[in-house]
Amino acid sequence: MSDPVLIVGGGPAGLAAAHSLATVGQKSILVEKEDRLGGAPILSGYAKLVPSGEWAKDAIGGMVERVEQSGLVDIKTGVTVSEFSGNPGAFKAKLSDDKSIKASAALLTTGFTHFDSINKPEWGFGTHQDVVTTTQVEQMISSGQGVRCPSDGRKPKRVAILLCVGSRDRQIGREWCSKICCTVSANMAMEIREELPDCHVYIYYMDIRTFGLYETGYYWRSQEEFKVKYIKARIAEVTSDGDKLIVKGEDTLVKRPITIPFDMVVHAIGMDPNMDNLLLSTIFDVGLEPHGFIGKQNAYGALGETSRPGVFVAGSATGPETIDDSIAQGHAAAMSAFAIAQGPMKDAAE
Amino acid sequence: MPIHEEHLIRPENLKTHENLVIDGIDVSGHWSTFIESRVLTNYNEQMEEEIAALPGGEFIHRCWQCGSCTNSCTVNAVNPEFNPRYWIYLIRTGMESELLRDKDIIWQCVSCNKCTYACPRDVAPEGVMKATAHWLELKGHTPKSPSTHFDEVFSEQVIQTGKIEEGRIIRSFFARTKQELMQDWLVEMVKRLVSKLPVTMLMRMGLANVLRPRTKNWGAARDAITEYVDEQNAAHRKALKLDDLVEMAKSEVKPGQAPAE
Incomplete structure (x- = not known):
């Protein structure tokens, strides 16, 4: 019997991989640094997911349950990997609780880190209470509290969602598009309009990237059914007149400077490489791609290969990724890890 | 640049x-x-909803500002100031004072509907132009256009009689737009009609002018159409809060009393 597959990170990709391996009878060890499984959707308290519309705690919670109930997944929470050595089929890892484990292959499903809006001080986060992030609004919705201004708990009458906060910005060394924020923001704008029909919701954008089929269900629907307004402008600064937040920028479509009062400003924060990626890169000896995410090898060969044979990667550890695609990549990379775990069979097939 | x-x-x-x-x-x-500053402070966020409540304006909120309407526009080719994309934006963002700068251009839409076929989001910009011109008239920003007068004269007659009598339409249209009836071209046209048309037809036209014939049993249709038109007009006035404005004006200045603070 081969050694188990080591899965690092218990978010959607890791949970999918563990489930996949269990369905083919392959044992795995799922290491999660936090005290519970679920990853960002659970730990950050996301509300309804795109595109299913299911609550994160139900959808991802179901994946957690499935893995927890499987006899083939050894779950270790509150633990990290501190040393990793060996070769495909025979790796050794030391965990932060000083236990050593053997693994046939490893799968990094280590995810991302939310952009910290404090790094764009001109947009008022940390200065004005009613400037919040998409994550905070997700929590307002998922907690059942509803969308309220943090300063005094009032229902906002005017909300501005600023896109590309922490994305597509050379000033802060983040040149990538975080891929999901347009769709998340359109979804959030609809949720706000649904809860507060009298609230005007404006989205300030440079481009709208509700890619693929999200175009109709999110971008078009938010405009056509929910009357969300899209203004093509990158906001220059968010200040306050003591009463309202004041958003300044240039409305590029009419070539006009804009100064507009809002009750609440939401930063559609992007996806940073996991803040532990340098450490992970050192421990597992895998290369990072230029933006700092974990680098993938040839996309047309084995799925989810890193620069180190036998160590695979899936989900938002590789770059901004949707939950659906993270799950698909988790399943796919599990297949690659399984092939290593079942090493001799591969030779027979050749 | x-x-x-x-x-x-x-x-x-x-x-x-x-x-x-x-x-x-x-x-x-x-x-x-x-x-001087170009900053606008008087946004009218109701404007989009008001125009959307008028026929043709229903789909204005779909616009994503691609400019297909302006690019395909017949009038824009002649007058670059005619820019449906821009006006839709002003309406959606509530920049009323900017829209009013162009109030004397907006009605120039010739309804060729090229924009209707170019628009990827089915905004129906031609309808929006119509609704916007209508809105400008209802709000009193522009006088009724000659074509509005013509439409009214025409439809009033059809609704009343179930028939169209061109002579009466022309006369009423000229009266409402304060034009002379005895226009050279019209006099000349009548002269030639009289000299060329068969006598029986001339007699029928003459009689129609005097007797004002109606379609048989038209009454029920007339009532139904009138009811519908009244409903529509009332809905439009309500959407634009025109009656509220009238009430406000009344309550502000009462006879024999100083205007309220």
Whole structure:
């Protein structure tokens, strides 16, 4: 019997991989640094997911349950990997609780880190209470509290969602598009309009990237059914007149400077490489791609290969990724890890 | 290219003192030129909903500003100031004062509907132009256009009689638009009709003018159409809060009383 597959990170990709391996009878060890499984959707308290519309705690919670109930997944929470050595089929890892484990292959499903809006001080986060992030609004919705201004708990009458906060910005060394924020923001704008029909919701954008089929269900629907307004402008600064937040920028479509009062400003924060990626890169000896995410090898060969044979990667550890695609990549990379775990069979097939 | 193009600096916003000395320095003429702020504060966020409530304006909220309407526009090709994309944006963002700058151009839409077929989001910009012109009229920003007068005269007659009698339409249309009936071209046309048309037809036309024939049993249809038109007009007035405005005007100035503070 081969050694188990080591899965690092218990978010959607890791949970999918563990489930996949269990369905083919392959044992795995799922290491999660936090005290519970679920990853960002659970730990950050996301509300309804795109595109299913299911609550994160139900959808991802179901994946957690499935893995927890499987006899083939050894779950270790509150633990990290501190040393990793060996070769495909025979790796050794030391965990932060000083236990050593053997693994046939490893799968990094280590995810991302939310952009910290404090790094764009001109947009008022940390200065004005009613400037919040998409994550905070997700929590307002998922907690059942509803969308309220943090300063005094009032229902906002005017909300501005600023896109590309922490994305597509050379000033802060983040040149990538975080891929999901347009769709998340359109979804959030609809949720706000649904809860507060009298609230005007404006989205300030440079481009709208509700890619693929999200175009109709999110971008078009938010405009056509929910009357969300899209203004093509990158906001220059968010200040306050003591009463309202004041958003300044240039409305590029009419070539006009804009100064507009809002009750609440939401930063559609992007996806940073996991803040532990340098450490992970050192421990597992895998290369990072230029933006700092974990680098993938040839996309047309084995799925989810890193620069180190036998160590695979899936989900938002590789770059901004949707939950659906993270799950698909988790399943796919599990297949690659399984092939290593079942090493001799591969030779027979050749 | 600089962001602030020259045409955005409107002449009326340029302030220049012919003779001005500040701290002993002569800054007369263009040395003292000052550009007044372009900042708008009077947004009218109701404007989009009001125009959407008028026939043709229903789908304005779908617009994503691609400019297909303006690019395909027949009138824009002749007059670059005619820009449906821009007006839709002003309406959606509530920039009423900017829209009103173009109130005398918007009605020029010729309803060729090229934009209707170019628009990827089915905004039906031609309908929006129609609704916007209608809105401008209802709000009193523009007088009724000649074509509105014509439409009214035409439809009133059809609704009343179930028939169209061209002679009466022309006469009523001229009366409402305060035009002389005895226009050279019309006199000439009537002269030639009289000389060329068969006598029986002339007699029928003459009689129709006097007797005002109606479609048989038209009454029920007339009542139904009238009811519908009244309903529509009432809905439009309500959407634009026109009756509220009238009430407000009434309550503000009562006879024999000073205007309320």
